Amino acid sequence: MNMVQQFDPAQIDLSGDLGTPGATSNVMVTVQIDGMPVSVPEGTSVMRAAAMVGANIPKLCATDSLNAFGSCRLCLVEIEGRPGTPASCTTPCHEGMSVHTQTQRLDKLRKGVMELYISDHPLDCLTCPANGDCELQDMAGAVGLRDVRYGMAGENHLDRGKDESNPYFTFDSSKCIVCSRCVRACSEVQGTFALTIAGRGFGSQVSPSEQQPFLDSECVSCGACVQACPTATLQEKSVINLGVPSRKVKTTCAYCGVGCSFTAELRGDEVVRMVPDKQGGANEGHSCVKGRFAWGYAQHQDRVTTPMIRDSVEDEWRPVAWDEAIAFAADRLNAIKATHGVDAIGGITSSRCTNEEVYVVQKMVRAAFGTNNVDTCARVCHSPTGYGLKQTFGTSAGTQDFASVEHTDVMMVIGANPTDAHPVFGSRMKRRLRAGADLIVIDPRSIDLVRSPHIHAEHHLPLMPGTNVAVLNAISHVVATEGLIDEAFVAERCDMTSFKAWEAFIRLPENSPEALAEITGVASEALRAAARAYATAGNGAIYYGLGVTEHSQGSTMVMAMANLAMATGNIGRVGVGVNPLRGQNNVQGACDMGSFPHEFVGYRHVSDDTVREQFSAIWGVNLRDDPGMRIPNMLDSALSGSFRGIYIQGEDIAQSDPSTQHVADALTAMDCVIVQDLFLNETAKFAHVFLPGTSFLEKDGTFTNAERRINRVRPVMTSRTGRSEWEATCALSEGMGYPMPYESAAEIMDEIAELTPTFAGVSFDLLDRLGSVQWPCNDQAPTGTPIMHKDRFVRGEGQFVTTPYVPTDERSTRKFPLLLTTGRILSQYNVGAQTRRTENVVWHAEDVLDIHEADAEARGLKDGDWVEIASRAGQTRMRARISDDIPAGVVYTTFHHPISGTNVITTDNSDWATNCPEYKVTAVEIRPSSGQVA
């Protein structure tokens, strides 16, 4: 007798397509598949059970990323004791069931079905771009189809046209078998519902929106439909142009903080396509338009691949060999050190670079430069997260994994627009919302989540920019005064002294929704309803973005959210938590890697003697115990003449940082500006040394995403610059007298692990074995930690912090009556250095200013008019778009195009604790303008 094969996820090859999604039941049932016993969770389909024992049943409409549909009729099986031939994809396994997947009757039925499909399909396999990668072709072979009796003369769909409107993929309806996989992927996986089946019967066809071209439809080009298509109906243009890939490399996307895993598919050294990895912990097979398609910038003609130097920014760049560039940079920095002291130089690390690349830069600054003047671009995005979560929970990190949201009963989304800025997680949120979770959106704008297909935010609190803390205090006031505090959780897990102080503060009448309504613009009853929903729904989870942090009270707001989560017991288990949606791919990692001027790797203060001695011992150098300067302080010091040299890794501060003129003046004042980047960015205009960087396709290392997931970044192609970025940094360090003789990125990670308790178990070997791990990863958690603060907070007891609302200095006035806030759009990414060099510009060729109809009318503006935007910091121009997504009194724009000069008008206000710029509140006036700045 055969042994029963138990369901064991570790033993199943999940990279293959098992046909239908897995079941989650703890109850196991045993069935016989062609005589082979297999034990699976109750609810598992016959198709999946069969695939698990290697009996792959022919299929076309089924794929394991989508719910079973049962339309293609190819996966028929026979079940003993049951009449007919049911579809195996829609038939669940039952105890004792005996299934036959291969019989003469089934063979005949399947051949008949395939014959019908093929009779209406172009017989152009040899010239088809999917030749060799086509499930229809595979299934024709699998069922043994040898001839088609019906000929091609009858009615068919072969003359249907091809939609080539999308820049990245084509839609060839003549090849469509109407399996609905694309339609279901768009709805189930992506949640956009842009596709449908139009018509009936033989006239049925896939239709984007109301039979529009893809480009004009609601399609967001995530690629889920292309991924799902079993034929060449939806096909990447890169595959059509280059051919079917011949080799694969697993790696990690370099756009947002979701950190999606991809398989790069290549021909030789040329990327043909990026396919989202089904086993990727962050994305589970999904992608967005940027990660899936917008990787062409890596080969863009603007890439600079040769080091360049110049004596003065007035001179032309002079391409030189690496050694000469490094020697030039080292001599300049050493000369500044000798003349002006070690604190006259510093460095900035990049969240677009790997953990290993960041680590060596901060090590070079501390050990070779001899200063703690190192900062990172997280200064301008999530530095308040670091401060606020460390004060309250004890460490700077989101509390959950992304999968946690599947157990959330109510989501509170604050100052984030996940469907644009973190689209793959946004899709995951939408799935949970469609399944019944409630939604609270706290945002001045009516973001996509507020109302989109099958989703409606029960609570949208459209607060005035700058009043986040007041709104959160009011929510906590309702919780505290209506008996909604989780007393047991607070007593067991939190510091009671701080709780009592906070409770006394939050109960003050001045924090009531009614008292704050005029300031916040949020109706008190709406706020009370949202507070009750969050506190009583069961699992309440907070997700937030830069709309929280980029304020003068960004850090206070982070602590206010942490207070609320602790007070309601929404921390320390699946489905809850406080979760920053990190802007760039490696913001978490760059912060983890000791990029802040007051902290070593792992968030340990430089004044801690024990920690510093540990680093000194391994690094072989004495280290400073005083904090270094933050970016704005370095720039200020440059203007006063005391700071004169800077190494800038992969960041364009002349475009991304606030008050552009101030940044430009500071950079101009320096004797040595070294820029390491892919392109000659805006900052490079002020540089003396340009060190060419590597794209993510050339990097070897790790990224850490917003859920603390450390993922491998593998070199897909050889470096176009001739060396890795960390090698360039090490060469510069050696030129300054401090060699860092690493042989590989893996060796750098080994040193990180040796010095960092939360990374102690991390190695490239471990990551290659497990795919990814979430820190802390050490002896206590050898495979990582998906949920933090489960039994105790990192700091021991959770610390409540009182959070008085202090209005920003930036207020609307008669001269500047509107409040400008900024954000991202789906197709573009931050300053656009990458996405502007891809076909994504078709969706967003320029930044525009969204303005409410009433504000536009008051200024005589029509949709599409040029407008001048003036603030007390500066002025710029762009086109206006009348929008009802924003309330009157507020205007909104993106900052993806340097010509827009959005940061010319943002002010020098910043978060009180971290100096994170207040991008989200700028008082402006809008006037009609004749046109764009020359």
Place this chain on the structure above:
Amino acid sequence: MSTAMDYQERHLVKMANQIAGNVPVRADVPQQISQHMRQFWTPVMQKSLRQIAAETPDSLCLDVHTALQNL
């Protein structure tokens, strides 16, 4: 605030006063300011602020002055 201050000095004053206005526990604001500065400000920045406090005392709030005595 003195018009003689340069950008860096004006920024330091703004930062210090902003910290004073925002530190969470209002019971001992100077103590929290000095703790914050020790943790995040360079010695040069602290020294500069002391100098500003001496030269243009009106630019800084009372809590900052008290905090500087604790640094």
